[in-house]
Amino acid sequence: MSMERSVGTAGPSMPWLWHILPGPEVTRTLGMAMLGLLLALTVWQLVVTLFGVPSYLVPAPTDVAGALAQDRALLLAAAGPTILEAFLGFLLGNTVALLVAVSFVYNKVVEEMFYPVAILVKTIPIVAIAPVLKIILGNGIEPKIVIAALICFFPTLVNSVRGFRAVNPQLLELMHVLSASRTEVFLRIRIYSALPYVFSALKISVTMCVLGAIVGEWIGANQGIGYLLLQSMFDFNAPRLFAAILTASIIAIAGFAIVSMLEKWIIRWDPGVAM
Known part of the structure; x- marks a missing residue:
């Protein structure tokens, strides 16, 4: 019961925090952006690996992560x-x-x-x-x-x-x-x-x-x-x-x-x- 009161009163005590938190649309946009970035990195890694591109020309994402x-x-x-x-x-x-x-x-x-x-x-x-x-x-x-x-x-x-x-x-x-x-x-x-x-x-x-x-x-x-x-x-x-x-x-x-x-x-x- 006490937990319900604390959750219920958290909003009015910090209205500015709830105002700047991302909404569902923003969260979905960020999720889709992360998914697109992951796909791009995967394609980049595959192209560099399959074609044997030297790291001093175009490094793979794993090489960049290592750096x-x-x-x-x-x-x-x-x-x-x-x-x-x-x-x-x-x-x-x-x-x-x-x-x-x-x-x-x-x-x-x-x-x-x-x-x-x-x-x-x-x-x-x-x-x-x-x-x-x-x-x-x-x-x-x-x-x-x-x-x-x-x-x-x-x-x-x-x-x-x-x-x-x-x-x-x-x-x-x-x-x-x-x-x-x-x-x-x-x-x-x-x-x-x-x-x-x-x-x-x-x-x-x-x-x-x-x-x-x-x-x-x-x-x-x-x-x-x-x-x-x-x-x-x-x-x-x-x-x-x-x-x-x-x-x-x-x-x-x-x-x-x-x-x-x-x-x-x-x-x-x-x-x-x-x-």
């Missing part, structure tokens, strides 16, 4: 700097993007002047910008952070501008009738309208910032996943190369999962109904 186990300390040590660079770049790029988006929404002249500049910067390949940033900022952590920030900036800017403007005109008219200030309209209407768009952009940028950090490490670093990728390539150590790639993917997936949980925890309304 993960053997070099786990090396992979963890390399993951630390990359995670730090990606995280700081994620914060910098998205913070600047949100501030610029707000300035675009409230000042049309600023948008007309600088939106084309943002598009121009986006069209420049990140591998072309990286050497320039290395010359300007040196060989430390700074160019890696800036590269990760640049690769995050544009998706968040575009989605945030659209979100801040995707407000029901009737709500704006109501706030005008109530003599609400611009700040009140922004805090009570525009932020709630923009949050679904912002989180959609954050889920993109949280994976892209890992790529930006790795590209930054390619141009000059003595640590990190990018450095380990280059070292493994020059050593013709394909299993460790694939293990490093897998480690980078795990970092990106973990970031995506964290942002998705934050989105589910913060946005507790139906955006289509609320706005």
